[in-house]
Amino acid sequence: EIRELQELQKTLYTFLHVITTHDLSSVFLSPKSRGYLNSIMQLLLHTSCHHKDILTRKACVQIFIRLIKDWSASPFGEEKVPGFRSFMIETFATNCCLYSVLDKSFEFTDANTLILFGEIVLAQKVMYEKFGDDFLVHFVSKGFPSAHCPQNLAEQYCQKLK
Numbered sequence: 001e002i003r004e005l006q007e008l009q010k011t012l013y014t015f016l017h018v019i020t021t022h023d024l025s026s027v028f029l030s031p032k033s034r035g036y037l038n039s040i041m042q043l044l045l046h047t048s049c050h051h052k053d054i055l056t057r058k059a060c061v062q063i064f065i066r067l068i069k070d071w072s073a074s075p076f077g078e079e080k081v082p083g084f085r086s087f088m089i090e091t092f093a094t095n096c097c098l099y100s101v102l103d104k105s106f107e108f109t110d111a112n113t114l115i116l117f118g119e120i121v122l123a124q125k126v127m128y129e130k131f132g133d134d135f136l137v138h139f140v141s142k143g144f145p146s147a148h149c150p151q152n153l154a155e156q157y158c159q160k161l162k
Contacts, residue, residue: 010056013047016040017059020066029081037081045092049100054112061119064092065126072130088127089135094143097124102147128161136161 019027028037048060068088071080079085097120100106107113127135136158144154 013056013059013063016044016063020063020070023070025067025070041087045095048092048096054110054116058112058116058119061096061116061123064088064096065119065123068123068126068130085131085134089131089138090142093124093127093135093139094146096120098139098143098147124161 027033044060044063048057051057071084140154
């Protein structure tokens with residue numbers, strides 16, 4: 001029964017990945033789907049940060065990258081999905097792109113984990129491209145201090161990202 005549940009989960013993430021990578025993310029915005037959007041976002045967030053299977057985490061980060069590209073026009077563009085920008089900046093960025101990477105379970109010696117790390121870095125670059133300084137200011141002023149990162153590391157991060 002556990003194996004069946006794991007297979008069902010894998011199928012769900014594959015389905016969501018296919019939707020986003022084939023430019024079908026507008027399906028999530030239809031009136032019938034809109035009611036499920038928050039639950040889907042929370043599921044993807046939790047999975048991208050905590051799932052034991054690194055490749056599943058990578059797929060969820062890739063889904064978020066596609067959604068950022070699809071739903072965000074530019075740093076000052078109109079939001080296609082109200083609240084999406086703030087969710088990505090305030091929740092996804094700090095939880096997935098910072099805290100999950102700093103967690104002791106994040107094994108930098110594992111090849112798949114390094115691939116996941118590459119996707120997380122790409123997500124940060126895309127967030128900076130689409131959200132501009134709003135992303136950077138929040139990430140550096142809220143995320144870094146809460147993770148006890150020194151100010152000089154925050155400054156280096158900003159320089160490298162730009």
